[in-house]
Amino acid sequence: MKRPNSFLKFLGRIEGLPVVGVLLLMFGIFVITAPTVFTHLLIYMSFLQTVPPLLILGLGLTLVITAGEIDLSFPAVVALAGFVFAWIFKHVHTPWAPWAGFFLALAAGALVGYINGLFVAKIGVPSIISTLAAQFFWYGITILLANGLQLNLQEVEATDVHTIFTGRLFGMLPAQALWALGLTVFLWFILNRHKFGEAIMFIGDNPNVARVMGIDVEGTKIKLFTWMGVIAAFAGLLLTIEINVFFPTQGQGFLLPVMAAVFIGGTLISGGLGSMVGTFFGSYLIGSLQAGVVATGITSYWVQSVMGLIMAAAVALNVTIGEGRFAGLSARIGHWFTPHPGQSGNDEAHSK
Amino acid sequence: MAALPQQYAVQMINIEKYFGLVCALKQINFEVGSNEIVGLIGDNGAGKSTMVKILTGVFPPTGGELYVAGRKVNFRNYNVTRAHEYGLETVYQDKSLGEKQVLWRNFFIGREITLPFGFINVRREKEIANEIMVNTIGFRGKGITVDSKVSVLSGGERQGVAIGRAMHFEAELIILDEPTVALSLKEVAKVMNFVNKIKEGGKACIYISHAIADVYEIADRFVIMDRGQIVANIVKRNITLKELDEFLLEYAHGLKDEGEA
Numbered sequence: 001m002k003r004p005n006s007f008l009k010f011l012g013r014i015e016g017l018p019v020v021g022v023l024l025l026m027f028g029i030f031v032i033t034a035p036t037v038f039t040h041l042l043i044y045m046s047f048l049q050t051v052p053p054l055l056i057l058g059l060g061l062t063l064v065i066t067a068g069e070i071d072l073s074f075p076a077v078v079a080l081a082g083f084v085f086a087w088i089f090k091h092v093h094t095p096w097a098p099w100a101g102f103f104l105a106l107a108a109g110a111l112v113g114y115i116n117g118l119f120v121a122k123i124g125v126p127s128i129i130s131t132l133a134a135q136f137f138w139y140g141i142t143i144l145l146a147n148g149l150q151l152n153l154q155e156v157e158a159t160d161v162h163t164i165f166t167g168r169l170f171g172m173l174p175a176q177a178l179w180a181l182g183l184t185v186f187l188w189f190i191l192n193r194h195k196f197g198e199a200i201m202f203i204g205d206n207p208n209v210a211r212v213m214g215i216d217v218e219g220t221k222i223k224l225f226t227w228m229g230v231i232a233a234f235a236g237l238l239l240t241i242e243i244n245v246f247f248p249t250q251g252q253g254f255l256l257p258v259m260a261a262v263f264i265g266g267t268l269i270s271g272g273l274g275s276m277v278g279t280f281f282g283s284y285l286i287g288s289l290q291a292g293v294v295a296t297g298i299t300s301y302w303v304q305s306v307m308g309l310i311m312a313a314a315v316a317l318n319v320t321i322g323e324g325r326f327a328g329l330s331a332r333i334g335h336w337f338t339p340h341p342g343q344s345g346n347d348e349a350h351s352k
Numbered sequence: 353m354a355a356l357p358q359q360y361a362v363q364m365i366n367i368e369k370y371f372g373l374v375c376a377l378k379q380i381n382f383e384v385g386s387n388e389i390v391g392l393i394g395d396n397g398a399g400k401s402t403m404v405k406i407l408t409g410v411f412p413p414t415g416g417e418l419y420v421a422g423r424k425v426n427f428r429n430y431n432v433t434r435a436h437e438y439g440l441e442t443v444y445q446d447k448s449l450g451e452k453q454v455l456w457r458n459f460f461i462g463r464e465i466t467l468p469f470g471f472i473n474v475r476r477e478k479e480i481a482n483e484i485m486v487n488t489i490g491f492r493g494k495g496i497t498v499d500s501k502v503s504v505l506s507g508g509e510r511q512g513v514a515i516g517r518a519m520h521f522e523a524e525l526i527i528l529d530e531p532t533v534a535l536s537l538k539e540v541a542k543v544m545n546f547v548n549k550i551k552e553g554g555k556a557c558i559y560i561s562h563a564i565a566d567v568y569e570i571a572d573r574f575v576i577m578d579r580g581q582i583v584a585n586i587v588k589r590n591i592t593l594k595e596l597d598e599f600l601l602e603y604a605h606g607l608k609d610e611g612e613a
Binding site (some may be wrong): 036189191194195196200201202205206208209210211212213214215272273 | 362408410431432433436442444447448449451452453457459462463464466469470471472474
């Protein structure tokens with residue numbers, strides 16, 4: 001045939017395939033090494049409960065990294081949003097207080113993001129610096145406002161907000177997993193099928209190209225950071241509402257796992273291309289690793305090393321595919337099955 | 353006010369540009385006919401890029417007037433998008449296409465065909481992108497489709513995509529900024545072929561280049577700039593390539609070497 005390697009090429013085009021492969025392999029190992037845990041539904045339901053905040057942060061960060069920027073301030077937003085919700089819930093005693101707290105928390109996230117956007121786009125401070133400053137500042141403000149104390153919100157359990165966002169469908173399926181799934185689909189369409197997402201990809205690819213093609217680079221960045229703030233606030237709300245407690249350090253510890261999930265998913269650190277599907281599976285991979293390793297019976301001291309190993313493997317796989325080394329390999333494999341070996345099987349080479 | 357001749361695609365009158373106290377352009381009077389290819393020549397820093405950027409709305413001039421197809425441009429609300437609407441398109445040497453992006457996105461970036469709520473009509477964009485590739489710029493086979501990434505294209509092919517895009521959007525004037533830098537002879541020939549399509553299509557072109565031989569081959573008229581001023585305006589039939597080359601030596605030292613390269 002003319003294109004013997006079309007099947008391998010087709011495989012290469014499936015979004016997030018490498019990370020799905022690694023994820024399946026990992027669960028395969030878990031099922032074999034810890035069958036009592038991993039052949040029952042319970043552990044999977046527990047992942048669906050704990051992974052969504054990490055996943056939602058990862059989805060937002062995927063947009064930011066695709067635009068060639070970074071946001072290090074989301075752990076502070078997770079804490080700030082939780083505090084805003086908790087404070088209003090504690091101090092306002094009306095039926096709509098949970099909803100007011102919910103939307104004001106999102107607004108607080110938007111404000112933090114908007115200010116990040118202004119610093120990056122208008123003043124021109126590199127995002128790694130301005131959002132690092134924002135992380136310190138807003139985390140500090142949250143601790144100050146909360147007096148460093150946690151707030152117990154047992155009464156949240158009885159509210160609509162709790163039921164809608166973190167309730168259990170059919171008595172077992174955590175609602176936040178569906179919200180996270182819905183957000184994945186929605187943001188996939190924003191990134192891949194919307195003008196805003198296309199602008200993000202071109203800005204990350206080459207801001208000068210974006211500018212001469214008439215894209216409002218500064219405006220798009222401000223919008224992007226604002227959305228990242230809102231998304232991070234939503235993740236913080238899920239966390240607070242799920243466990244009915246706000247604590248000032250609730251965002252800390254998310255920074256590196258979320259970044260790991262995004263990069264495992266195949267989003268390029270250099271910007272220009274991002275994968276929502278990859279981030280989705282990357283987040284479940286990172287989020288289920290700890291429980292999985294512990295369940296296999298080996299000491300939990302292994303978790304960090306295994307995480308590093310898997311991240312290195314997944315990203316190496318992404319890079320080789322992304323650079324077309326796989327295309328070359330698949331062409332060679334295809335070549336062996338071609339009856340006429342005189343012609344090069346590589347479609348990428350097109351010099352006359 | 354006197355009516356301006358309609359045959360000009362663009363006309364600049366006394367355009368000046370200062371960056372702080374530095375004068376980048378002084379007293380520029382420049383025009384391009386509606387089906388004319390003008391070669392814009394000058395050394396680095398002569399002001400070519402500054403002039404092009406004013407023309408295409410990247411930034412406004414400090415003073416002077418600009419007419420596009422006889423209409424006076426109001427610089428207060430002039431920008432790249434407005435210039436596109438007026439039919440002015442620029443093909444930059446290395447910043448016309450997003451390299452990691454697929455071709456169909458590159459054709460429509462900034463001017464997407466949208467469904468409600470700003471979502472992109474991907475099917476329609478791909479159909480039209482394919483149409484441009486096959487009919488306007490004559491890409492055939494070779495494994496390049498609308499789903500190919502720009503990074504697999506050769507330098508000449510990239511210029512072709514950018515020129516095809518400009519022609520599709522009914523550009524009246526296409527500005528090519530150093531389109532043949534770092535291209536092999538074969539690729540240069542491809543670009544020349546694309547530029548001829550602009551002329552055949554009845555449109556205008558400003559061709560900016562250091563490669564005098566290329567400019568001489570393709571342009572109807574040469575405008576030579578030096579240190580922010582236009583120093584010569586020569587119609588092709590009045591000068592040979594050798595004369596043009598010698599003339600340039602007086603103004604821009606070092607140009608000759610690159611012209612021969």
